[in-house]
Amino acid sequence: MTEHVAVVDLGYGDAGKGTVVDALCGRRTTRAVLRFNGGAQAAHNVxxxxGRHHTFSQFGSGTLRGVPTHLTRFMIVDPLALSAEAAALGNPYELLTVDGDALLSTPWHRAANRRRERADRHGSCGMGIGETMAYALGNPDAPRVADVLNPARLRRRLEKVQEAYGFGGTPVDDVVDAFTAFGRAVRIVHESWTMRLLAEGPCVFEGAQGVLLDEWRGWHPHTTWSTTTFDNVAELCPSFRRLGVVRTYTTRHGAGPFVTENPLLDLPERHNGHGEWQGAFRTGHFDAVAHRYAVQVAGGVDELAVTHLDVPALHGELKICTSYRVDGEVVDRIVPGPARDLAYQERLTGWLSRARPGALHRPADWAAEIGGLLGAPVTLESYGPRSTDKRFVSAGVHPPSRIRLPAYCLV
Incomplete structure (x- = not known):
């Protein structure tokens, strides 16, 4: 257990990344949890x-065990949301470092995000993540974390953000004061800090959302403005183990294709529900077709964590879907398109919207079946929300089966 591990959700999010990261941190000495995508929209339950419960957004999910958090340059940092989260955790700022090159999300980004969502429902979390990314793409001087150490520069950049969105809202002076206070509370570091942490001991990379929401590989346009695969980790770390997380049933928040959705399944969620901005929390049978696609576009996984293994015993109608029926054909694979081809992804969205579940079955051993279908060993099983509900399994206990990959193109 001396290797670095990257934890990625192979679905639409909400598979249990937080509880998996917490379990990994409890199994071994972990130098730090490194957040490598997303921002304050994350909701990772530990x-x-x-029975102590916290929903982690920007702090790493190892915080309750005293493991430090580092927010890498790929994070979008919201100092106001972070301050509220810190207060709920007892202000553990001594455990937090932040890359100075990370983007800052502001109240104007958040307000613009919500205004856009009201006009055209997309399924956003309403935290301004997409607006922050979009603004940065068109403005090289978009505010970054290091700017909080230079109030004059910070003010100029914040005034430009406010002007770009054409409405006032929160006074700039108040935001400058709050952001500079954030700069005094946290340790802002150079990108080389990441390499230092990796050299000092094993780290856990904690992802946000899921591969099926990836900005380039998800069902466009119902995606996030974030790279949810292992790609960002690969830019930061030369060697790591790839751990994919799935539930025993598939879930999705808000709009977008969801082939195996079944509103008749009675699967209540203690920590998930209808969101004002995301919309309804949707549930369905385990979608092996979509999860296999996620494994493929993520570059493969070395191991799997399967959560909610206690649920099938309570819900006898829950099954696994291994194929779709669409346009008069039965298919068991979603064919990935060229890299960064959003036109292809949009066609794929239309194709998936016409798809319906094909073959459905109920396995005798859920973990073994899922490991076989996704072609990787299950090394962590979760039978409930608490840290004591986790069970580590030696690799190879659930041997992967051979996956047949047809050669036809779907779209």
Whole structure:
């Protein structure tokens, strides 16, 4: 257990990345948890053995175990949301470092995001992540974390953001004061800090959202403005193990294709529900076709964590879907398109919107079946929300089966 591990959700998010990261941090000495995508929209639930619960957004999910968090340059940092989260955790700023090159999300980004969502429902979390990214793409001087150490420069850049969105809202002076206070509370570091952490001991990379929402590989346009695969990790770390996380049933928040969705399944969620901006929390049978696609576009996985293994025993109608029926054909694979081809992804979205579940079955051993279908060993099984509900399994206990990959193109 001396290797670095990257944790990525192979679905639409909400598969249990937080509880998996917490379990990894509890199994071994971990130098730090490194956040490598997304921002304050993340909602990673951790429940300790004694029932203490926190939903992590920007702090790493190892925080309750005293493991430091580092926000890499790929994060979008929201100082206001981070301050509220820190207060809920007892202000553990001594555990936090932030890359100075990370983008800053502001109240104007958030307001613009919500205004856009009201006009055209996309399924956003309403935290301004997409607006922050879009603004940065068109403005090389978009505010970054290091700017909080230079109030004059910070003010200029914040005024430009406010002007770009054409409405006032929160006074610039208040945001400058809050952001500079954030700069005094946290340790802002150079990108080389990441390499230092990796050299000092094993780290866990914690991803946000899921591969099926990836900005380039998800079902466009119902995606996130974030790279949710292992690509960002590969830019930061030369060697790491790839751990994919799935539930025993597939879920999705808000709009977009969801082939195996079944509203008749009674699968209530303690930590998920209808969101004002995301919309409804949707559930369905385990979608092996979509998850296989996620494994492929993520570059493969070395191992799997399967969560919610306690649920099938309580819900006898829950099954695994291994094929789709679409346009008069039965298919068991989603064919990836060229890299960064959003036109292809949009056609794929239309194709998936016409798809319906094909073959459905109920396995005798859920972990073994999922490992076989996705072609990787299950090394962590979760039977409930608490840290004591986790069980580590030796690689090879659930041997992967051979996956037949047809040669036809779908779209």
């Amino acid at each position: 429940v300790t053995a004694d």
